[in-house]
Amino acid sequence: MSLPFLLEIGTEEIPDWMIPHALETLRDLFERLAIPHESVRLDATPRRLVLRAEGLPERLADTEERILGPAKSAPAQAVAGFARKHGVTPQDLSIESTPKGEYYSFLKKVEGRHSRDILSESLPGLILQIYFPKTMFWTVKGGPRFIRPIRWLVALLGNDIVPFELAGVRSGALTSGHRRLGSREIAVTTADYEHRLRDHYVILSAAERRKKISDELAGVRVKPDAALLETLVYLTEYPTPITGSFDAPFLELPQEVLITVMRHHQKYFSVEDADGKLAAQFVAVMNIPGDPEGFVRRGNERVLRARFNDARFFWETDQKKKLADRKQDLAHITLPKLGSYLEKAGRTVALVKELGGDAHAVRAAELAKCDLTTELVKEFTELQGVVGGLYARAQGEPEPVWEAIYDHYKPESMDDSIPRHLTGQIVALADKIDTLRGCFRVGLIPTGSSDPFALRRAAQGVVKILVEGGIPAPLRTFLGGDIKLEEFVLDRIRYYFKDIRGFRYDEINAVLASGWDNLVDVEERLTAIQAVRPTENFEPLAASFKRIRNILRQAQFAGGGSIDATLFEAGPEVDLYHDFERVRKAAAAQAYQPALETIASLRPKVDLFFDKVLVNAPDPRIRENRLTLLSTLLAEFSTIADFSEIVTNS
Amino acid sequence: MQSFQDIIFRLKQYWAERGCIIQEPYDVEVGAGTMCPETFLRVLGPQPYRVAYVQPSRRPADGRYGDNPNRLFKHSQLQVILKPSPDDVIEQYLSSLEAIGIDLRKHDIKFEEDNWEAPTLGAWGIGWQVMLDGLEITQFTYFQQCGGIALDVVPAELTYGLERLTAFLQVRDSVYDIEWTKGFTYRDVRYLDELQYSVYNFEMADIPTLWKLFELHEAEAARLLAAYDPKSPDKARFPLLPAYDQVLKCSNLFNTLDARGTISVSERQAVIQRVRKLAVGVAEAWNDQQQPVAQEVAQ
Numbered sequence: 001m002s003l004p005f006l007l008e009i010g011t012e013e014i015p016d017w018m019i020p021h022a023l024e025t026l027r028d029l030f031e032r033l034a035i036p037h038e039s040v041r042l043d044a045t046p047r048r049l050v051l052r053a054e055g056l057p058e059r060l061a062d063t064e065e066r067i068l069g070p071a072k073s074a075p076a077q078a079v080a081g082f083a084r085k086h087g088v089t090p091q092d093l094s095i096e097s098t099p100k101g102e103y104y105s106f107l108k109k110v111e112g113r114h115s116r117d118i119l120s121e122s123l124p125g126l127i128l129q130i131y132f133p134k135t136m137f138w139t140v141k142g143g144p145r146f147i148r149p150i151r152w153l154v155a156l157l158g159n160d161i162v163p164f165e166l167a168g169v170r171s172g173a174l175t176s177g178h179r180r181l182g183s184r185e186i187a188v189t190t191a192d193y194e195h196r197l198r199d200h201y202v203i204l205s206a207a208e209r210r211k212k213i214s215d216e217l218a219g220v221r222v223k224p225d226a227a228l229l230e231t232l233v234y235l236t237e238y239p240t241p242i243t244g245s246f247d248a249p250f251l252e253l254p255q256e257v258l259i260t261v262m263r264h265h266q267k268y269f270s271v272e273d274a275d276g277k278l279a280a281q282f283v284a285v286m287n288i289p290g291d292p293e294g295f296v297r298r299g300n301e302r303v304l305r306a307r308f309n310d311a312r313f314f315w316e317t318d319q320k321k322k323l324a325d326r327k328q329d330l331a332h333i334t335l336p337k338l339g340s341y342l343e344k345a346g347r348t349v350a351l352v353k354e355l356g357g358d359a360h361a362v363r364a365a366e367l368a369k370c371d372l373t374t375e376l377v378k379e380f381t382e383l384q385g386v387v388g389g390l391y392a393r394a395q396g397e398p399e400p401v402w403e404a405i406y407d408h409y410k411p412e413s414m415d416d417s418i419p420r421h422l423t424g425q426i427v428a429l430a431d432k433i434d435t436l437r438g439c440f441r442v443g444l445i446p447t448g449s450s451d452p453f454a455l456r457r458a459a460q461g462v463v464k465i466l467v468e469g470g471i472p473a474p475l476r477t478f479l480g481g482d483i484k485l486e487e488f489v490l491d492r493i494r495y496y497f498k499d500i501r502g503f504r505y506d507e508i509n510a511v512l513a514s515g516w517d518n519l520v521d522v523e524e525r526l527t528a529i530q531a532v533r534p535t536e537n538f539e540p541l542a543a544s545f546k547r548i549r550n551i552l553r554q555a556q557f558a559g560g561g562s563i564d565a566t567l568f569e570a571g572p573e574v575d576l577y578h579d580f581e582r583v584r585k586a587a588a589a590q591a592y593q594p595a596l597e598t599i600a601s602l603r604p605k606v607d608l609f610f611d612k613v614l615v616n617a618p619d620p621r622i623r624e625n626r627l628t629l630l631s632t633l634l635a636e637f638s639t640i641a642d643f644s645e646i647v648t649n650s
Numbered sequence: 651m652q653s654f655q656d657i658i659f660r661l662k663q664y665w666a667e668r669g670c671i672i673q674e675p676y677d678v679e680v681g682a683g684t685m686c687p688e689t690f691l692r693v694l695g696p697q698p699y700r701v702a703y704v705q706p707s708r709r710p711a712d713g714r715y716g717d718n719p720n721r722l723f724k725h726s727q728l729q730v731i732l733k734p735s736p737d738d739v740i741e742q743y744l745s746s747l748e749a750i751g752i753d754l755r756k757h758d759i760k761f762e763e764d765n766w767e768a769p770t771l772g773a774w775g776i777g778w779q780v781m782l783d784g785l786e787i788t789q790f791t792y793f794q795q796c797g798g799i800a801l802d803v804v805p806a807e808l809t810y811g812l813e814r815l816t817a818f819l820q821v822r823d824s825v826y827d828i829e830w831t832k833g834f835t836y837r838d839v840r841y842l843d844e845l846q847y848s849v850y851n852f853e854m855a856d857i858p859t860l861w862k863l864f865e866l867h868e869a870e871a872a873r874l875l876a877a878y879d880p881k882s883p884d885k886a887r888f889p890l891l892p893a894y895d896q897v898l899k900c901s902n903l904f905n906t907l908d909a910r911g912t913i914s915v916s917e918r919q920a921v922i923q924r925v926r927k928l929a930v931g932v933a934e935a936w937n938d939q940q941q942p943v944a945q946e947v948a949q
Contacts (some may be wrong), residue, residue: 016763044763134765139804151737179740179744180755181755235762266784284758292758293755293756295757296758299782302821303783306720309719309720311716399866
């Protein structure tokens with residue numbers, strides 16, 4: 001018989017951002033029980049994690065296990081003893097041949113266990129294994145740990161309760177509805193579970209909650225914000241959006257500030273007018289079906305008004321002291337082991353100059369961190385940089401300067417854009433390179449998932465800015481010869497070109513092996529390789545290069561000598577030499593892609609050489625000369641990429 | 651309309667009916683209700699405890715001379731400790747809001763992740779900020795650690811922001827306009843506190859004097875802690891409560907100095923550690939004091 005299974009872990013409110021991952025681990029843990037089933041479905045609200053599966057057997061299939069007994073040569077007594085132990089007679093035993101010899105054996109029938117028993121036994125441990133980044137205990141010290149207290153458990157297999165107990169809670173068939181609109185105890189079956197919840201103002205499916213919010217927002221010009229939508233979906237059991245408004249004069253404050261207050265502090269969507277400009281409206285998402293009397297809307301409007309008033313107060317207070325007059329205050333802001341921000345500003349200015357930054361870039365680097373002393377940034381730390389840029393603009397700094405300050409934390413992620421112009425790019429580079437060098441120097445190196453100074457993001461930013469900004473700066477020189485830092489940045493370079501740009505890993509290895517000081521050049525070489533790779537000669541040539549490398553390695557050939565053309569034999573050897581000379585001259589004058597094509601045209605001659613010529617000639621002078629030819633060829637054509645890194649089928 | 655004090659009366663009554671001792675505010679200046687011995691010391695050890703009290707809480711850095719409608723140097727917290735936390739603790743909390751007239755079927759309540767931490771107390775917990783129509787009205791915490799000690803029994807701590815809650819219920823945009831009781835606004839009662847403490851904290855407090863006071867209180871706490879003897883048969887009479895008052899004094903002086911911006915970031919960390927060390931010392935000694943003296947020593 002095929003049975004449906006329902007598990008609901010009823011909890012107090014789980015942090016929204018942890019829920020999707022928790023469901024994935026719940027799925028994996030369930031699959032690991034290896035109970036056959038036709039389908040699994042996972043759902044969650046802030047107060048429940050739910051796994052439903054269809055088609056579980058009442059009992060698992062019987063299995064057979066072959067148990068080896070005494071050797072065939074064993075005395076009859078031992079054989080009888082073995083048979084007796086398993087409740088059979090020696091006649092029931094058979095003889096099994098194994099690599100070690102022949103043995104008496106017995107086919108034991110193992111009765112399939114009841115699914116309910118397996119579940120009942122495994123669920124308590126399984127639930128506690130669901131992964132959460134931070135857990136708590138809520139009974140006594142040493143008690144069970146979970147993300148938040150578990151308050152009820154529904155576990156049904158078909159019509160039966162799967163009995164177990166966890167943290168003093170017994171599993172049953174009673175769920176719980178919306179905190180104020182539903183009942184506290186609702187009897188459910190596997191069939192009516194989702195409907196019963198809906199009757200009690202819980203929409204179980206996240207997709208449905210998402211759709212409810214989106215549908216009810218139709219007609220409102222909401223600034224799209226997928227991450228905020230996801231937060232709200234997992235922060236509510238019965239979401240309903242409402243639109244509120246604020247006083248138009250607040251629109252005189254910078255948009256960035258208004259949006260941050262709405263988005264980060266109040267979890268509101270912002271609204272645009274027909275021209276795409278910020279409107280004096282917002283959308284909040286409630287956890288109840290309606291607000292007919294306007295209580296919720298007015299409450300949220302008042303909170304927002306107070307927040308905006310605060311922001312205005314900070315904005316006006318901060319204007320009383322110019323950014324430029326705040327430089328000395330940076331001496332008081334220090335980071336453990338890394339010194340003050342005043343010192344950092346000094347180093348950043350020096351780096352900006354080394355990177356060839358102009359006077360605007362130098363000015364921006366001087367002022368970039370001054371906003372850390374403002375009230376507005378103390379209140380809204382996520383606006384660092386942006387606020388500095390806005391103040392610099394208000395205080396009459398030239399456009400390239402204020403824009404560079406505004407942008408200098410960019411890119412904040414791989415999806416974020418780089419600073420909008422070269423001045424900002426140089427300042428952002430200098431800031432990040434200084435952070436990387438400083439942290440690595442004092443040993444603040446990221447390990448595993450711990451990266452408190454966001455150094456991966458900084459290094460990723462450096463790579464992205466250099467490549468996408470087309471800045472041919474010598475990166476390795478700027479890393480100051482720190483081997484660990486070089487490896488760290490190389491990892492980020494590989495990640496960028498592979499995962500973000502889609503180059504193949506062997507192409508990346510080939511190109512990086514020929515140098516990575518200039519990332520603009522790296523990108524050009526990669527693009528050339530990618531273009532030439534599908535042509536008929538390229539991969540075979542790469543395979544030949546690998547062969548050359550192996551020959552040289554086996555011969556332990558150090559190279560260094562010069563080619564003696566008089567020692568070449570007529571035929572394939574001289575032909576290869578002449579073609580090599582031709583290709584060398586041609587490729588040197590060409591851009592990467594045609595140069596690669598030219599090099600690839602060498603292939604027939606290389607093939608013929610390996611076909612007809614014995615490198616290990618008996619005459620040591622000839623042998624030496626042949627190895628010199630090959631090593632020269634390899635060195636000469638490895639400046640674009642080390643072809644032997646290319647993985648080929650041949 | 652319910653006045654500020656009506657709301658306080660009703661909440662106290664509500665929690666009294668649920669078995670809480672109703673305490674009066676602690677008489678040493680604190681930054682939060684958590685710091686009072688009724689919370690800080692009572693959450694330690696296995697003994698059950700239930701208490702509720704209103705605690706005026708001083709935050710020197712938040713003073714705004716009485717000008718800002720939402721920010722106060724001294725605000726009033728209703729602090730509730732339920733140890734152990736009952737299974738229906740959230741239900742009880744929501745009903746307390748209904749007891750002061752909030753119809754939760756018509757308002758939007760959300761529990762947003764917010765894990766509370768007090769580094770100077772070596773204390774932290776897991777919980778939420780409770781949002782009512784977008785306004786944070788309560789901090790709800792399951793204490794995990796206090797005075798650096800993992801707790802034997804997990805208490806629930808509810809901290810209601812009484813001014814905000816009242817402004818919400820009375821529909822006032824400014825805290826100063828809320829009605830304390832008929833004929834008196836919050837401004838009438840508290841404005842001078844806000845103005846004068848802002849002037850003192852930001853302009854007139856003598857920094858060397860404050861540092862001197864800090865060091866005196868620190869030394870007195872340290873002296874007492876050094877004298878505590880866990881093996882003494884008389885240990886129950888040892889003055890740990892007075893020692894803890896000295897720690898509270900240090901904490902408030904630190905907050906005042908911090909508000910002046912005279913403590914650099916690295917120095918700040920060091921001072922926090924100094925206060926924390928004392929708080930942890932008191933907590934450990936207190937935990938020990940609750941245990942009977944070990945047999946072999948007593949005999």
